[in-house]
Amino acid sequence: MVELKVIAKTNVTKENQILRQILGICSALAVTNLMTNSLVMGVGVTFVTALSSFTISLINQLIPQRIRMLIQTFVIAFYVILVHLFLQTFLPSISKQLGPYVGLIITNCIIMGRAEAFAAKNPPLPALVDGFFAGVGYLLVLLAISFVREILGFGTIFGFSLGLNFTPWTLMVMPPAAFFVISILIWITSAWAIKAEEKGRRA
Amino acid sequence: MELKNHFMRQKMMTKVLISLIPLYIFSVWLYGLRVLTLLAVVTLVGVLAEFWVMRLIQGDKVKVTEAALVTCALYTLTLPPTVPYWIAIVGILVALILGKGAFGGFARNIFNPALVGRCFIYISFPVQMTAAWAKTYTSLPGGFLRYGVDALSEATPMILQETQGVLTPLKDLFLGTVGGSIGESSALLILIAAAYLLYTKTASKTIMLWVTLSGLAFSSAFYYLGYSTAPPIFSILSGGFLFATVFMATDPISAPRDTLSQALYGIIIGFSAIFIRTFSLFTEGIMFAVLIGNSFAPLIERTVREMRAKRAAGGAK
Numbered sequence: 001m002v003e004l005k006v007i008a009k010t011n012v013t014k015e016n017q018i019l020r021q022i023l024g025i026c027s028a029l030a031v032t033n034l035m036t037n038s039l040v041m042g043v044g045v046t047f048v049t050a051l052s053s054f055t056i057s058l059i060n061q062l063i064p065q066r067i068r069m070l071i072q073t074f075v076i077a078f079y080v081i082l083v084h085l086f087l088q089t090f091l092p093s094i095s096k097q098l099g100p101y102v103g104l105i106i107t108n109c110i111i112m113g114r115a116e117a118f119a120a121k122n123p124p125l126p127a128l129v130d131g132f133f134a135g136v137g138y139l140l141v142l143l144a145i146s147f148v149r150e151i152l153g154f155g156t157i158f159g160f161s162l163g164l165n166f167t168p169w170t171l172m173v174m175p176p177a178a179f180f181v182i183s184i185l186i187w188i189t190s191a192w193a194i195k196a197e198e199k200g201r202r203a
Numbered sequence: 204m205e206l207k208n209h210f211m212r213q214k215m216m217t218k219v220l221i222s223l224i225p226l227y228i229f230s231v232w233l234y235g236l237r238v239l240t241l242l243a244v245v246t247l248v249g250v251l252a253e254f255w256v257m258r259l260i261q262g263d264k265v266k267v268t269e270a271a272l273v274t275c276a277l278y279t280l281t282l283p284p285t286v287p288y289w290i291a292i293v294g295i296l297v298a299l300i301l302g303k304g305a306f307g308g309f310a311r312n313i314f315n316p317a318l319v320g321r322c323f324i325y326i327s328f329p330v331q332m333t334a335a336w337a338k339t340y341t342s343l344p345g346g347f348l349r350y351g352v353d354a355l356s357e358a359t360p361m362i363l364q365e366t367q368g369v370l371t372p373l374k375d376l377f378l379g380t381v382g383g384s385i386g387e388s389s390a391l392l393i394l395i396a397a398a399y400l401l402y403t404k405t406a407s408k409t410i411m412l413w414v415t416l417s418g419l420a421f422s423s424a425f426y427y428l429g430y431s432t433a434p435p436i437f438s439i440l441s442g443g444f445l446f447a448t449v450f451m452a453t454d455p456i457s458a459p460r461d462t463l464s465q466a467l468y469g470i471i472i473g474f475s476a477i478f479i480r481t482f483s484l485f486t487e488g489i490m491f492a493v494l495i496g497n498s499f500a501p502l503i504e505r506t507v508r509e510m511r512a513k514r515a516a517g518g519a520k
Binding site: 171180184 | 290301331
């Protein structure tokens with residue numbers, strides 16, 4: 001059980017997919033102008049990563065190694081289609097806003113990364129936890145980015161106006177702004193990581 | 204901690220600052236003393252930002268370079284006279300922290316920091332940066348005894364030309380009694396500054412020459428082919444073309460160093476500026492043009508160097 005906790009923690013912090021591994025950047029640029037979109041996207045990715053890791057770990061013994069990536073892609077595609085249909089049915093307006101990016105979850109490197117790096121070598125339960133928390137790490141970063149972008153770009157949080165009388169930053173609504181926000185976040189977290197490492201070495 | 208120990212003097216940069224004095228005096232006459240308070244605010248915030256970010260890199264031996272002062276002074280001249288203080292502050296923070304500090308500080312930045320800052324606020328706050336332009340004072344004592352301008356107008360010579368086809372007389376453009384960004388008005392004063400910079404060998408004459416030639420060539424081409432209604436001389440004198448050519452394109456850090464590369468770099472900038480002015484929604488393109496030129500500079504320099512090395516090797520055989 002201790003091990004699962006460690007997996008969960010490192011996936012959110014030390015090995016955060018976006019901030020430390022620089023994966024999943026494309027969707028982090030595209031959908032982070034509004035917090036609601038980021039939340040839905042993050043939950044979708046978490047769902048897909050967790051269940052596809054779980055499934056791949058379950059069937060890994062049955063797959064010939066040569067075609068394992070092909071099978072992994074099939075599994076991931078299956079869950080992505082579930083998310084896509086779910087959003088189209090129950091949240092049509094958000095599904096429209098996210099546009100092609102839901103379908104593109106399948107190309108999110110985080111999912112394939114977890115499948116190859118972890119799920120293919122570990123039993124189902126740790127794989128599930130690993131995938132789930134990799135997704136949670138992604139979700140949290142997305143929310144942080146969109147928090148900055150939505151406040152500066154629209155003056156709202158989750159669509160609720162903050163009642164501020166201010167000038168919106170047009171740039172924050174556009175994808176390039178995510179480059180600035182992500183890179184500043186990476187700058188800050190890398191500085192932390194370096195400091196923590198130095199402390200660890202001294203101790 | 205002595206302040207003296209934390210400031211790095213750079214002779215070249217002092218000369219640039221001297222060359223800007225006439226432009227500042229002239230712009231106070233046009234737009235009032237607010238220009239100077241704006242400069243003071245921008246410089247204060249800029250120096251603090253540079254000190255903070257360089258401290259992360261250099262620790263206690265941190266030095267604020269004189270180049271940071273040049274960035275602040277140039278950046279202020281590119282702003283519209285009516286720009287709110289807080290927007291100016293956002294821009295200079297982006298300029299020195301993201302445009303310069305993030306790359307590692309002085310001499311490591313690939314883009315001209317002043318233009319990075321201006322570009323950021325130009326795209327973020329289009330209304331404040333482009334919708335309102337100050338009417339200029341054109342008599343004595345002009346703005347020397349006033350804080351700001353009394354009247355706003357919606358047009359600069361470039362906007363008049365693009366929307367109504369009205370060409371401002373070249374004499375006004377040359378002397379600078381026209382609206383626009385703080386420092387870009389007077390072609391005459393910019394040319395005097397250019398002469399001073401060239402005489403003291405502070406700025407590259409190759410770059411200035413080729414940006415201007417390329418600007419002239421492409422604006423003539425677009426004008427005589429019927430794509431543009433702005434005659435070539437008008438294009439060079441209006442907007443920020445001359446200002447950017449003299450002060451921004453020649454930035455020794457973000458421009459290439461050898462003559463051939465500088466010429467190619469100049470051609471790219473002149474072409475991009477006129478191309479953006481003619482075919483895009485933006486009225487002015489020189490800011491983007493210099494940034495585009497900056498991004499090509501390392502590539503041009505490397506290609507030229509490799510070509511030369513190859514030719515030298517071939518000749519030796």
